[in-house]
Amino acid sequence: MKKINKKNKILIIVDGTNYLYRAYFAFKNLKNKNGEPIGAIYGTLMMLKKIFNKYMPKKIIVVFDHKKKNFRNKIYKKYKSNRPKIPTKLKIQIKTLVKIINYIGIPILKIPGFEADDIIGTLVNNQKKKKIIILTNDKDMMQLINKNVKILNHHEQIIGEKEVIKKFKITPKLIKYFLAIVGDRSDNIPGIPGIGIKTAQKILKKFESLKEIYKNLEKLSLLNIRNSKKLSEIFIKNKKIAFISQHLATIQTKIQLPILKKSLKLKKSNKKKIFQYFQKNNFKALKTSFKKSLWFNHLK
Incomplete structure (x- = not known):
């Protein structure tokens, strides 16, 4: 993973839906002792831990798509109609994952009528002078890249302006x-x-x-x-x-976001609840790595 100057105050924006699916398919067969699927939860938490250890961000937010249809579906009914429905084994993990992310103290945002892309676009537009890393594998997001905004993809590659020009021959x-x-x-x-x-x-x-x-x-x-x-x-x-x-x-960059008036800083964590979940689901490796994590030990 290419390093970014840690002296810069970095805002990490996670495309939660994008990473949720990636984690689900990477650990599709992972279950707890009760036979319940937990792969998407495990994979997402591993990703968050890795990112925190790398960048030690003070500001971070996870953004999810809302289940309701958005304005794009209204102007073109076939938009994303080629995609299969969310797998049931993934769907039942989302509520628990959101709880754990809240326990860690990370703000979460999803808004009816808008995709994660538009929420992320608006966050970027309202943080113009801040160094931002967007965690996603969605090529649409490349339109948000500028001298302060970069993408960290699933291959742990940093995508900036030069990388976009090299790949697509355009800015x-x-x-x-x-x-x-x-x-x-x-x-x-x-x-x-x-x-x-x-x-x-x-x-x-x-x-x-x-x-x-x-x-x-x-x-x-x-x-x-x-x-x-x-x-x-x-x-x-x-x-x-x-x-x-x-x-x-086109990613929207000027939608109304209530969180813009609030802090994107990490909130107080609930380590007890986090470790109870790890214990319940036999996440031994995850529990150990979290305990050793420099970032996690700095949480309140």
């Missing part, structure tokens, strides 16, 4: 337009049929937004791109779905 601010054009299978964002990754990259290097592309349709044929003569026709034909896709791919 982070263009990611939402890139996804609007090429689509996103994981979220079922349609994009524009017939336009691939390389074509989208070349177009966005010249015209840095969807709006600018549509202002300069006659110039698309002049680009050094295969079948460039047909680009104008393709964009005209798919204008409506292109802007719908842009709306779907």
Whole structure:
């Protein structure tokens, strides 16, 4: 894991839904002595412990998606319709996990009508001068990256502006337009049929937004791109779905968040409750590592 200067006051934002699923599939068969699934809980706690030991953050928040449909479902009914329902064995672990995270003292946030992405986007927008690390594997989040905001992915790689440019050949601010054009299978964002990754990259290097592309349709044929003569026709034909896709791919950064008026600092922990749960579920290794954790021993 690449180090970040610990002298900086870092805000850690955890994409809770993203990590919850990762932990569930990583420890899918883990059960307690009563046969109850506990893999998602175990994996998420291991991740939190590791992050705390690495960065010793004073400010951290875990953000979850809300089960209610959001505004994206209203503008495009097929949004995320390709995803299977949450597994029952995962669903029954969420309530307990939330309790333990609260015992640790970490603020948790989820808001009806908005995805974790939009909550995280708003938190980032309201902490402009703070160094921020977002824990996620969601490529949509790359549009939030700037000189102060980085992503720590599931491979423990730090993703900053340079990494985005190297991978996508465009800057982070263009990611939402890139996804609007090429689509996103994981979220079922349609994009524009017939336009691939390389074509989208070349177009966005010249015209840095969807709006600018549509202002300069006659110039698309002049680009050094295969079948460039047909680009104008393709964009005209798919204008409506292109802007719908842009709306779907754009992370909101100005929603109303009650927590913005509160502190994101760690609250008082309840170590007794935490260790009771560890004991009950035979989390011996987790209990030992928590007890040895420099971060955990600094908790109130």
